[in-house]
Amino acid sequence: MAAFQTKRAPTLPMTTMPQPFHTKRDDFLKQDDVRGFIDWLAAELPVKRFQLKMARSRFVPGGLDVQATGLEAVLGHYVWNTRWTDARGKAVVSGNWRETTASLGLLRGWLKDAIARQDEDQVLAACLAILEWGGVRGAIVFLKRLHAQGRLAAYFTRLAPFMSLDSDAPLDALDTDSVERFDAGLTKIHALFDDSGSPIYDSRVGAAMAMLYAQYRSQAGAKLAKKHWLAFPSGAARGKQIRNPKGIDSGFAGAPQFFGKAVSCQDWAQWQVKLGWLLRAVLEKCDWFKADSADMAARCHAFEASLFMLGYDLRCFGPADTVAATMPAVAKSGTFGAVPSGHPFSTVLTYYTAYRRQGGQPSSSAFSKWLTNNYKTKTLKESSANSYCFPLAKGEFGLHERSVADLECISAGGEAGLYMAVGSKDAYKESDEREHICLFDALLAGRVAHLTDNAREALLMERGYAGTENSADTLYRVGLNVGRHFGLLDKNGAPTAFYNDYFGNCLNDL
Structure with a gap:
């Protein structure tokens, strides 16, 4: 180059x-x-x-x-052609920078007013609208958990001085005690709540x-x-x-x-x-x-x-x-972002739920070690055990942060399991970020279900979702497992009615 x-x-x-x-x-x-x-x-x-x-x-x-x-x-x-819904149920649409600045001004005003009034319901609604504008959803479960605990407004208020560019606070004020989660959605919320120009x-x-x-x-x-x-x-x-x-x-x-x-x-x-x-x-x-x-x-x-x-x-x-x-x-170089670490999704959920039910530490390293020592999976290589942790991560379903009751529901699968996993009953929307790759692969698996193995691999590589035949196969196999688990795909891998309702027209022209 x-x-x-x-x-x-x-x-x-x-x-x-x-x-x-x-x-x-x-x-x-x-x-x-x-x-x-x-x-x-x-x-x-x-x-x-x-x-x-x-x-x-x-x-x-x-x-x-x-x-x-x-x-x-x-x-x-x-x-950035997008839309979100305001407190009155009206759609706010933006595309160019002039429209976007006006749209973000409305979101900023909504968020700041709700936090100033300590209105937990409106703070949550404003935060979810910001995620809708940004086309990301990884933070939904986290935000709803803070809301259920009655500390959503307090969380952003407490972090605000540390995120401000005018603050004299040291960087290490943003530590494990203050920052509970950070991702492509939360950076947007923190930036909009700030008045000093803190960037997304x-x-x-x-x-x-x-x-x-x-x-x-x-x-x-x-x-x-x-x-x-x-x-x-x-x-x-x-x-x-x-x-x-x-x-x-x-x-x-x-x-x-x-x-x-x-x-x-x-x-x-x-x-x-x-x-x-x-x-x-x-x-x-x-x-x-x-x-x-x-x-x-x-x-x-x-x-x-x-x-x-x-x-x-x-x-x-x-x-x-x-x-x-x-x-x-x-x-x-294998830099294609739709290819996950290979893993048997339903099996991983079953094992992880059992592990947490036994009081296992909610971390990938601890779970991986448990897998290699468990009597059912002790023959797993360390690399395989590590790949099993892929759907647990914050960029995927963030299962380390979930209760055992939540895990039981997610592990059971179906529509209820999916809604619990993503924290929302809203229809799926495409994202520009590399998040929820497991779900994205389920979407892809449904769109290519009618093709032969060779044609499927060729299409996934041609469209840039995979770089090699092996990675295309991994993508499809994970997507198939995820789709079946949540009832999005049937036993033959074909899209179900729930698939069509949930994914809508996403990638319809694949």
Whole structure:
């Protein structure tokens, strides 16, 4: 991928510098590496050329294929076609940046007013509307649990000072005691509740920052110390988009991945704050995004929205022909985001429910160890036991956070089990984030049920959901098991009436 190797100096190892225990904004911004990156962004972003290319989806109905020079020009092509329902039951629709800012203003007002009044029902309704706008649903069960405990408003109120970019609180205030969960939905809620410009930090924003930092490190090279402060985390997409710099250029280090061991919930929350500090520092040196508003918080969100567009697929950082040129490498690297770790879904639920019923610790590592020692499964290899943990994770069904009673219902399957698993009876909606892959694979399995094995594998690879025949088969087998468990697919793998009701027209044109 020579297109990305301009001004290359010897690549430096991405070794993260140990941070002081009580890192505050000024401590962070005064680091040489951070200051150098801020200066580089201020100089480079106005002149960088980007090839924005997005596949047609419910969020980008007509697709996108345009060139843009400079970060402000990118914002002019912002598109996120979505809707949510307000407190009166009225649909609020938005697509471009102007419509989106108005829509988010309404959501922000609803959330802040509900929290100020300590109206738990309205706080929950506003939070769910924010998730609806964002096309994500992983946080639903968590939000409903806080609501049932009567502490939803208190939770966001308590975290607000630590998420504020104006706060003098140290980063470690966002610790295991304060941050109970963080994901692509919660970052949106925290950002909207904040008045200082705290950015939404999802996989696309993280990917764009990781790519920009990789380019900065590559160009500055020998001038930089080997240790640094800015290992921006990201997450995979569901399709064949690239959201990790390593997938673009083998000389770039890989970004730490959401929901992995390297990025805890607390880390993710801290990165939202650190990114906000960076964006504000850059904007203080520039006059970007002042045409629409001189307000710093509004400019921060415009900056974030531009990063969101750039992070859809990191090949936008290269020339127009780079997408086609890099596809073979993408397939070889296995970066396709719809392929799960292989596991027998129903069996895993049965074992995990039994394990928790016996008082087992709610963690994947403990469950994996239990599987390898259990008399029924002790012949399992460690790698197989680890793959069994896939549906338990926060990015999937978050079963470590569930009660035994919940697990009994989910393990029993059917419609009731599915609704308990996802925390809602709402119909399924596609997401741009890599979440609920098990359910997404059930959707795919139903759409390709009429095809032969070879035709099915070929289609899944052609559409970018899998990179190899083996991974396509894994995707299908997991989807088939999940679909059957919840009554979405019948014993022959064909869609049921419940499948059609739940998934609607999603991927109908596959």
